[in-house]
Amino acid sequence: MSDMGYPVVLDLEGKKVGIIGGGKVALKKAEKLLGCGAVLYVKAQDMHQGFSKLEEIYQENLFLIRGSYTLEILDGCMLVFAATSNPELNEQIKRDCSSRNIFCNVVSDKDLSDFSNTAYFDRGKVQISVSTNGASPKIARDIKDYLEENFNPKWEADVIKYGRIRDFILKSKLKDAQKREKLKTLLDLKPEYWDFFFEAIRKEVHIDEN
Numbered sequence: 001m002s003d004m005g006y007p008v009v010l011d012l013e014g015k016k017v018g019i020i021g022g023g024k025v026a027l028k029k030a031e032k033l034l035g036c037g038a039v040l041y042v043k044a045q046d047m048h049q050g051f052s053k054l055e056e057i058y059q060e061n062l063f064l065i066r067g068s069y070t071l072e073i074l075d076g077c078m079l080v081f082a083a084t085s086n087p088e089l090n091e092q093i094k095r096d097c098s099s100r101n102i103f104c105n106v107v108s109d110k111d112l113s114d115f116s117n118t119a120y121f122d123r124g125k126v127q128i129s130v131s132t133n134g135a136s137p138k139i140a141r142d143i144k145d146y147l148e149e150n151f152n153p154k155w156e157a158d159v160i161k162y163g164r165i166r167d168f169i170l171k172s173k174l175k176d177a178q179k180r181e182k183l184k185t186l187l188d189l190k191p192e193y194w195d196f197f198f199e200a201i202r203k204e205v206h207i208d209e210n
């Protein structure tokens with residue numbers, strides 16, 4: 001991995017993700033991946049007992065396969081986590097992924113990984129994600145905890161409200177130039193005026209449609 005990565009928000013809904021290894025680290029990754037809607041295949045000799053709990057919650061999205069690593073587990077995966085306790089095996093998994101153009105996270109070696117995981121939390125539509133690019137996962141977590149404790153709940157509500165108005169404008173039958181103008185106005189408007197503005201647009205669109 002290079003010194004600084006390129007942060008993105010991945011839509012994993014319905015996409016196949018593989019984890020090789022079923023220990024504590026694999027479990028932690030699995031919980032988050034399932035929470036994001038991934039279809040998860042986990043292959044490991046021994047599964048942490050926490051996986052049975054996940055199986056109850058995410059029945060049709062989680063497939064637990066007991067046994068040693070074999071190549072078929074990689075078939076159709078968008079992402080793979082090499083999360084065994086055997087660094088040489090993790091390295092082999094990474095090579096197998098590279099030759100198949102699959103992005104691979106090697107939990108035991110940040111330099112080998114195509115991407116790393118961040119410490120994050122969600123508040124409605126807001127997601128705060130912290131990375132130290134492998135330098136200190138512990139400090140990444142501390143920074144995330146600090147930001148979570150100091151998160152202003154107003155931001156969560158504002159984002160939802162703004163998003164609703166923005167969506168309404170974009171999906172309305174207004175002409176492109178009108179949409180741009182409305183979005184620009186919204187951008188400059190203080191949150192306390194958003195409701196009035198939304199009402200006014202709704203009326204305008206309604207008149208336009210009749």
Ligand SMILES: C[C@@]1(CC(=O)O)c2cc3[nH]c(cc4nc(cc5[nH]c(cc(n2)[C@H]1CCC(=O)O)[C@@](C)(CC(=O)O)[C@@H]5CCC(=O)O)C(CC(=O)O)=C4CCC(=O)O)c(CCC(=O)O)c3CC(=O)O
Nearest residue numbers: 108109110116117118119131132133134135136137138140
């Ligand atoms: C490179 C990276 C690869 C990756 O996993 O993508 C990686 C690698 C390694 N982690 C190790 C150890 C620990 N990792 C944690 C915790 C987290 N680790 C996470 C991410 C990452 N860990 C990526 C870089 C992220 C960044 O730098 O910002 C978090 C943020 C997100 C997540 O795991 O999803 C999550 C906290 C999230 C939360 O709680 O919110 C703790 C602390 C704890 O558990 O509380 C410890 C023990 C203390 C310590 O060592 O610091 C080891 C040494 C293993 C060994 O000793 O052999 C390696 C291997 C190496 O460094 O090569």
Ligand SMILES: NC(=O)C1=CN([C@@H]2O[C@H](COP(=O)(O)OP(=O)(O)OC[C@H]3O[C@@H](n4cnc5c(N)ncnc54)[C@H](O)[C@@H]3O)[C@@H](O)[C@H]2O)C=CC1
Nearest residue numbers: 021022023024025026044045046067068069084085107108
């Ligand atoms: N990225 C991160 O956040 C962290 C990474 N680590 C790294 O993660 C590694 C794994 O840690 P834990 O999950 O705590 O280990 P663990 O010992 O709890 O689990 C290891 C898993 O690997 C599986 N495994 C081993 N050989 C296998 C094979 N040939 N085929 C299939 N599965 C196999 C085992 O069955 C077991 O499920 C550690 O060695 C460490 O390097 C450790 C802490 C945090």
